[in-house]
Amino acid sequence: MATILESQAFARQSEHIDAAWYLRSRRYASLPMSRVAYVEHGRGPAALFVHGYPLNGFQWRGALERLHKHRRCIAPDVMGLGYTETPEGQVITPESQVAMLAALLDSLHIDTVDLVANDSGGLVSQLFLARHPQRVRTLLLTNCDVDENNPPPGFLPFVALAKKGTFVDRVLVPELNDKELARSAKGLGGLTYTYPERFSDETIETYLRPLVESPLRKSQVNQYAISLATNVLVPIREDLRQWKGPARMVWGLKDTLFGVEWAEWLDRTLPGSRGVRRVEGANLFFPEEMPDLIAEEATKLWQVG
Template sequence: MTAYREWTEAQESTAVSVDGHDLDVAYYDEGTGDPVVFLHGIPTNSFLWRDVVDPIAEERRVIVPDMVGYGNSSMHDGFDRSIRAQEEMIADLLSSLDIETVSLVGHDLGGGVFLRYATHHPEAVEQLVLSNSVAYDSWPIPVITDLGLPQTARETSVEELQEMMDDLFRETLFGDDPNEEFLEGMKSPWNSEEGVTSVVRNAAATNTNHTTEVDPETVNAETLLLWGTEDEFQSVDWAERLEEDIDDARLVGLDEANHWVMEDRPDAYREELRSFLL
C-alpha cells in the first residue's frame, strides 16, 4: 500500500456548511490534548503534512483537513473555494468538533486562511505558524493565474494536468532528487476529469482582496514565521513584513528550502515546529 493511500484511509469525514452549501471535508485526526490544525495550500492536500504531524500528536491533538475542492473533500463544481470560503469551512469544522481555542499551522493558501481566521477570531487562536504563506498582495503567482483560466478546465486532459503537476513540483523542490512518495501524493487527487476541473476552479478562486482586507497587526497569537528562504513564489521579504506587523512574531528562515519547505528541510522544520508548539 502506498503512503498516500495509507494517509487517505486514515482520514475521517464530516459535513460542513459553506455559503449555504453542504460539503464534505476529509481530515486526519490523531492524538489528544490542546488541538493544532494544519492546513495546506494550492495545489497540494493534507498529505503535505504526513512527516510533520506525528511528533506533535505525541503531546497534542492534530487535525489536518483537506480544503474543500482539494484532496478527498468535496470536489464537485458549483461552490466557492477562495480563502474566504475556506475560512468559513475551518470555522464550521472547528464548531462541529467542539473546539473553541486552537493553534494553527498553515502553508501557502492555508497560511492565508489562518491569517484571516486569526484576525477575525483573535481570542480563539493561541499560536499561529505561517510557512511560505500568502499575505498582503503577494499572490496569486502567474502559474496559478494561468491555471485558473476557464478554458484550462475545458482544454486540459487528465494526462496533461498530471504532467503539468509533475513538472511544477520537480522544478520547485530544492535539490535534484525529489521524493517520489511526495510527488504521488500531490498529484493523485487531480487524476480525474473532476480533479482537473476542481484544481482550475481552485486557482480561479485566488482573490488578493481576501488578504489585503485583513490587518495582520490585529493578530494576538504568538506567531512563528517558519519560512524556506529560497522561495521563488512567496519570498522571505513577505515574512519580514509580517514579522514587523504582528506584535508577537518571530521569523525563522530555513536555508536550502524553496516553497515546499517542510519537504525540502523536514528535520529542521519538525524541530522548529516542535520547539514552538510543545
C-alpha cells in the first residue's frame, strides 16, 4: 500500500511546467461545439489527460512534466471550465464532453489514446470508453464517479446551488477573492487537497479566474454541475465489462466523495484491470499533488498496453 510519504523512484524531467508555461503553450482547437483550449507536450503515442470539476488541464502539469518523454501528452480544458470558449446555447454534459474530446482527437489526427483521468474527468473517460472503445489503449483512473456513486451524495449541495444559479457567486467568487478561504477547511483546498496549505494563489487564479469572467461563463459552470447530478454510468456497465484493455485504479483514501470500494468495483468489472493502488492520506485531487506517483503508475501501465 502506497503512502503519501513514500519516495518515488521516477526521475523528474528538466523542464518545469508552471502557470507561465501553460499560458504561453496554450493552443485552441476550433471545433463545432466549442473553441477548446488545450496544451500538448511530447511526442509519440498520445495520452489524453481529463481533469476534474471545477479545475482545468493545469491539474496535470506535473504529470506532463514527467511523462512528455514517453507520450504525446494532451491536456484539454473541458467545456464550461478553464479557458475553453463555449458558445451560448451549447449543451454541456458528460455526453457532450465525450463528443468534444472525440472531435479534438480527430482535429489532432489522433486515433487512439492512453486515458488518464480524475474526478468528473473519470466519469467522462468511462463514457468515452463506452462510446469509443477502439480509441482507448489503456485506462488509468483516480478518484472519480463510478456506477451507482454518480453523483456522490456529497456533491449534491453544490448541485442545489447550481440549480439556483448561485454556485459560482456563493462558492467560487469568495474563494477567488480570499485565497485563505480557498485553503481553509471549508474551501476547495481543504475539501479536496491533501496539502491545502500548498494550494497556491497562482493555482487558485488559474482555476477560478476564467470561471467568473462573465455571466455566460458563470452559467456554464452551473450548467455543467447540474448535468453531473444525472447518473449516466449505470447504463454502461456492460460496455465496461466488454472492454479488455489494460486498466489501473489509483485511489486516495482520504477522499470522502469517492470511496475505495468503487475502485474495487472497477477492478472487478474491467476484465483487463491491473488492480487498485491505495494511497493513504491522499485526498480527491492528489494527482496534481503527487505527479511522481501518477508518472510511475502510467509508465507501468503503458508498458503493458
